[in-house]
Amino acid sequence: MLKVEEQQPVEFSSALLVNFDEIVKRYPAGKQKSALLPILHLVQAEFGWTSVPAMDKVAEYLNIEPIEVYEVASFYSMYFLQPKGKYVLEVCRTGPCCLVGAEKIMGHIENKLGVKEGEVTADGLFSWRGVECLAACGFAPVLQIGPEYTFYENLTEQSVDQLIDDLRNK
Amino acid sequence: MGRKLLLEHINVPGINTLEVYRQKGGYRAVEKAIKTLTPDEIVEEVKKSGLRGRGGAGFPTGMKWSFLAKPEGVPRYLVCNADESEPGTFKDRYLMNYIPHALIEGMIVSSFALGANTSYIYVRGEMMPQIRILEKAIAEAKAAGFLGQNILGTGYNLELYVQPGGGAYICGEETALLESLEGKRGNPRIKPPFPAIAGLYGCPTVVNNVESIAAVVPIINDGGDEYAKIGIGRSTGTKLISASGNLVKPGVYEIELGLPVEEFIYSDEYCGGIANGKRLKATVAGGSSVPILPANLTLKYANGDPRLMSYESLSEGGFATGTMLGSGGFIAFDEDQCIVRNTWNFARFYHHESCGQCSPCREGTGWLEKVLHRLEYGHGKMSDIDLLVDVSKKIEGNTICPLGDAAAWPVASAIRHFRDEFEWHVKEPVKSLSSNYGLANYAVPIEKKVEEVKQDNL
Numbered sequence: 001m002l003k004v005e006e007q008q009p010v011e012f013s014s015a016l017l018v019n020f021d022e023i024v025k026r027y028p029a030g031k032q033k034s035a036l037l038p039i040l041h042l043v044q045a046e047f048g049w050t051s052v053p054a055m056d057k058v059a060e061y062l063n064i065e066p067i068e069v070y071e072v073a074s075f076y077s078m079y080f081l082q083p084k085g086k087y088v089l090e091v092c093r094t095g096p097c098c099l100v101g102a103e104k105i106m107g108h109i110e111n112k113l114g115v116k117e118g119e120v121t122a123d124g125l126f127s128w129r130g131v132e133c134l135a136a137c138g139f140a141p142v143l144q145i146g147p148e149y150t151f152y153e154n155l156t157e158q159s160v161d162q163l164i165d166d167l168r169n170k
Numbered sequence: 171m172g173r174k175l176l177l178e179h180i181n182v183p184g185i186n187t188l189e190v191y192r193q194k195g196g197y198r199a200v201e202k203a204i205k206t207l208t209p210d211e212i213v214e215e216v217k218k219s220g221l222r223g224r225g226g227a228g229f230p231t232g233m234k235w236s237f238l239a240k241p242e243g244v245p246r247y248l249v250c251n252a253d254e255s256e257p258g259t260f261k262d263r264y265l266m267n268y269i270p271h272a273l274i275e276g277m278i279v280s281s282f283a284l285g286a287n288t289s290y291i292y293v294r295g296e297m298m299p300q301i302r303i304l305e306k307a308i309a310e311a312k313a314a315g316f317l318g319q320n321i322l323g324t325g326y327n328l329e330l331y332v333q334p335g336g337g338a339y340i341c342g343e344e345t346a347l348l349e350s351l352e353g354k355r356g357n358p359r360i361k362p363p364f365p366a367i368a369g370l371y372g373c374p375t376v377v378n379n380v381e382s383i384a385a386v387v388p389i390i391n392d393g394g395d396e397y398a399k400i401g402i403g404r405s406t407g408t409k410l411i412s413a414s415g416n417l418v419k420p421g422v423y424e425i426e427l428g429l430p431v432e433e434f435i436y437s438d439e440y441c442g443g444i445a446n447g448k449r450l451k452a453t454v455a456g457g458s459s460v461p462i463l464p465a466n467l468t469l470k471y472a473n474g475d476p477r478l479m480s481y482e483s484l485s486e487g488g489f490a491t492g493t494m495l496g497s498g499g500f501i502a503f504d505e506d507q508c509i510v511r512n513t514w515n516f517a518r519f520y521h522h523e524s525c526g527q528c529s530p531c532r533e534g535t536g537w538l539e540k541v542l543h544r545l546e547y548g549h550g551k552m553s554d555i556d557l558l559v560d561v562s563k564k565i566e567g568n569t570i571c572p573l574g575d576a577a578a579w580p581v582a583s584a585i586r587h588f589r590d591e592f593e594w595h596v597k598e599p600v601k602s603l604s605s606n607y608g609l610a611n612y613a614v615p616i617e618k619k620v621e622e623v624k625q626d627n628l
Contacts, residue, residue, distance in 0.1 A: 026331040028245070028288075031371055033353035037336045041295060068353075075355040075525075076336025078295045094257045095458060095515045096414040096501050132339065132519050133257040133458075134296055137414035137499070138421045149298035 002082055007051045012061070016046060020061060032062050036072055040079055045147035049080035077131065078146075085120045085127035087167050090144050091155075093130035096137035105141045106130055108157045112164055125168060172426040172439075173400060175388040175408050176381070180268055186303065188310040191271040199390040200316055203279045204324050207390075212283035216386060218394030220406035225251055225342070225379030226457060226497040228481050231386075237366040238284055239374040247375040248281045250291040250383055251347055252300075255339040257458035257519060258499025261410035262380035264422040266293070266300040269384075270307035274330065276383035278316055279390055281328050284376055288329050291380075292347050295334040304332045339523035343571045344377040346525065357527045358571035379497075381410050402428030405480035409498050415453075416504035418442035427480045431455075432469045434479055435502065448504035451609055452588075455484055456496020458516050459576030461583030462509070463493050465609075489583065505609045509591050510602075513584040514542035520577030531574040534565040538581055545592060548599030555592050559585055 012020075020039055027034040036058070043054050055069040062069075073079040080088075091097075091106050106117075109128050113121055120127050136142040139153035143160075145167075152163060184190035191197070203212055217232030238246060250273065254262040266273055273291070281289045293301050308330050311317045319327050333351055335341050341350045345359035348370050369375020385407060389397045398406045405427040411434070414420045419442040425434065434440045435450065444450050450465040470476055472491040477483050484495045503512065521535035541558055544550050562578035569575070585592060591607045 026290075026329075026333075028371065031352070034333075034351060036353035037295070037350065038334055040336070041334055062353075064353075071355055072336070072353065076295070076338050078337035093515075094519050095454075095512055096258050098512070098515055099415045099501070099503065099507060131337075132522055133255055135254045135260040135263045135294070137258050137260050137501070138412060139260075140414060140420075144296060147298075149296055151299070 002051075004052045007053055010047060010051065010054045010057060012043075012057060013046075016042060017061075024062075033064055033068070036062060036064075036069065037076070040069075040073055041147070044079060048086070049083050083120070086125050087127075087145050089126065089128040089164075090131040090134075090146075091128065092132070092134040092136070092140065092142050094133040096133075097140040097142060100140045102141040105143075105155050105157070105160060108160060109164075112161065126164070172424070172429065173408060174424050175397075175400075176265065176269070176272060176384055176410060177422070177424040185269055186267075186271075186307070188271060188307070188314055191269070195391075196271055197275055197311075197314075197316055199387045200275055200278050201322065203390050204282055204322055204326055209283045209285055212279065212386075212390065215389055215394035216283070219385075219389040219397035220394075220401075220404065221382060221385055221389060221397065222405070222481065223379055224381035224385065224409065224498070226256065226459070228495065231378060231382050234366070234378070235280075235284060235376060237364070238376055239367045240285065241374070245288065245373050246284055246286050247370045247373055248277065248284050248286040248289040249344075249347065249351065249370060249375060249377045250277060250289070250380060251342060251344065251377050252291055252293040252297070252380045253335050253339075253342040253347060254297075254380070254497075255294055255342050255523075256497050256499055257516065258412060258414055258454060258501040259457045259497040260412045260414070261422050261498060263297055263300055264412075265380060265384060265410065266297070266304060270300075270303050271311070272384045272387060273304070273380055274307050274311050275316075276386045277330055278311070278321070278328060280376075280378065280383050280386050281330075282326055283386075286376075287327050288331070290331050290333050290351060290370075292333045292335060292341070292351055294341070295336050298334070301332050301334055308332070338525075339519075340525045340571070340573060343573065346571065347377060348375065355525070357525050358573075360570055400426050402478065402480050403482055405482060405495075409479070409495070411479065411498045411500050413441050413500045413502070415502040416445045416448060416507070417502050418445050425479055427478075428483075429479045431477045431479055431484075434500070435469075441502070444502065444504050446504070448506065449609060450502060451505045451507055452503040452509065454493075454499070454501040454503075454580070456494045457499035458501070458519065459572075459579060460494040460496045461489055461492070461579050462513075462587065463491075463583075464587050467491050467587070489579075489586075493583075506606055508546075508602075508606050509584050509588040510542065510546050510595050513581055514539065514546045516580045517542050517577065520573065524573060524577070528569040528574065530565045530568040531577065534561050534574070535577045537561045538565075538577065542581070545595050546602075548595070548603050550592075550596045550599070552593065552596050554596070555585060555589065558582075 023035045059066040141155040221231045222228040341356040346356040350356045365375040453468040517538040521539040565574045566578040595602045
């Protein structure tokens with residue numbers, strides 16, 4: 001657990017701020033808070049997670065209270081409140097995927113990476129976790145990797161090995 | 171071969187582009203609607219079609235539209251619910267991925283009918299690839315004059331935006347979705363007021379599922395009466411069914427409502443039977459929230475008549491011997507699957523996804539998960555089974571939104587139909603860890619009275 005006081009300040013690049021501005025334009029005047037979820041996705045894509053200093057900056061940008069950002073970031077499962085590996089393998093663990101072997105796939109990933117759910121590998125490259133239904137039940141088992149959230153479907157132990165090796169050599 | 175209205179051109183190369191989509195007749199509905207019909211006439215066609223909400227509740231779409239308040243000088247909104255997260259359901263992702271323009275076209279026609287000048291498609295955040303696909307399709311439609319200012323020279327203006335969610339099942343509930351779209355936690359609102367009166371930013375709003383909106387396109391092209399000729403009884407039209415689990419050919423199928431369940435599972439045109447030569451043990455016919463049914467009651471009513479894929483037929487027999495069409499998430503379980511384990515898995519899902527606002531759901535889903543966990547892992551007591559029934563009854567009907575019911579029903583129905591398997595887990599705690607109960611002698615219809623089920627209609 002990285003304590004709040006240990007979290008480094010961040011700066012938003014002008015390119016990122018241009019993207020924020022584009023998003024805010026989608027909503028009526030005064031309703032800029034609607035941009036919060038999309039902006040947090042951009043922040044996470046940029047920094048790998050949503051740190052408290054980053055959330056404070058988002059609050060400042062949207063002219064809302066920091067607590068309004070924290071309560072949202074902690075409610076939704078996609079935002080990481082702690083640093084993760086560069087690649088977070090999110091494996092669907094809900095019913096239909098489990099009918100066709102998702103638990104076995106998760107066990108295999110745990111062995112292959114040598115870290116438990118939620119932990120980061122020593123090289124900082126990988127984390128993994130079980131997530132709830134990813135709406136791809138017909139192509140199960142599935143996993144996704146942010147920030148693009150590419151789906152990998154019909155997983156086997158071999159295809160997972162291949163995927164991890166490919167990411168490692170990238 | 172059933173008629174296809176939504177997926178007819180799914181295999182045409184390039185159908186995701188505006189050019190090919192138009193070659194196949196795309197955007198005719200926009201031209202027809204905006205140039206030749208009034209908004210009220212479009213609402214009338216949708217009413218005549220008998221289209222019912224495809225997200226799960228099955229409420230008539232035309233009627234929902236007609237409830238929309240139209241005060242002077244207040245904007246109205248159409249919001250598309252693409253927060254598809256119900257376990258077993260993946261049709262909307264499929265549709266948006268392969269034929270994004272079907273949704274965009276439906277959004278334009280529907281927005282015109284409702285008098286909306288700004289509309290949003292709320293897509294679950296995990297579907298970033300589909301969000302990019304939709305954004306590209308919107309840009310194409312705008313460049314071709316189907317979106318933006320003065321559409322097709324008619325003076326009608328519409329801006330369409332895609333909004334990503336943050337990963338929360340609850341945001342599929344329409345008022346939680348609106349909260350989320352306003353940049354807040356996805357806590358469902360107390361109704362009334364319904365979104366038709368006070369929705370997004372307090373303005374009159376209609377929230378419709380992806381498939382419902384896409385279905386407006388064939389309804390406008392061919393007329394509501396033609397659409398209503400497809401299907402059976404009050405289940406008109408076609409429905410996308412997401413088939414998953416132990417099937418030979420899982421995937422998304424468009425069926426004419428009224429197709430026999432047996433044909434859907436076993437014919438080569440659809441799922442092709444149970445995978446690996448196994449036998450069917452049970453199904454969840456409409457997404458994880460609907461009652462699980464054993465194989466015999468899936469295929470036939472308690473009186474032996476064949477069950478059909480329709481709103482009415484699937485719910486025939488009430489909760490004693492029936493289920494619901496729901497979102498059309500059809501999950502098949504083969505003879506090797508453990509009902510206790512699956513029920514625990516679903517309970518964990520609802521516990522994880524409960525927003526925490528109402529205590530019966532926040533606390534009750536946790537209890538369900540814990541008690542099912544100990545039953546599954548060999549620490550259960552016989553009294554746990556009735557405890558589960560008791561907890562699920564105390565959640566049901568006592569929450570602001572239907573998530574509580576959705577969490578309670580799978581547990582209650584699993585015990586109703588598979589009680590002997592739960593008992594076996596208590597009696598054989600060691601054996602149940604390494605082997606499965608198998609098919610057994612399931613589901614002799616139960617005599618005891620089952621209380622009337624309230625359905626959330628809006």
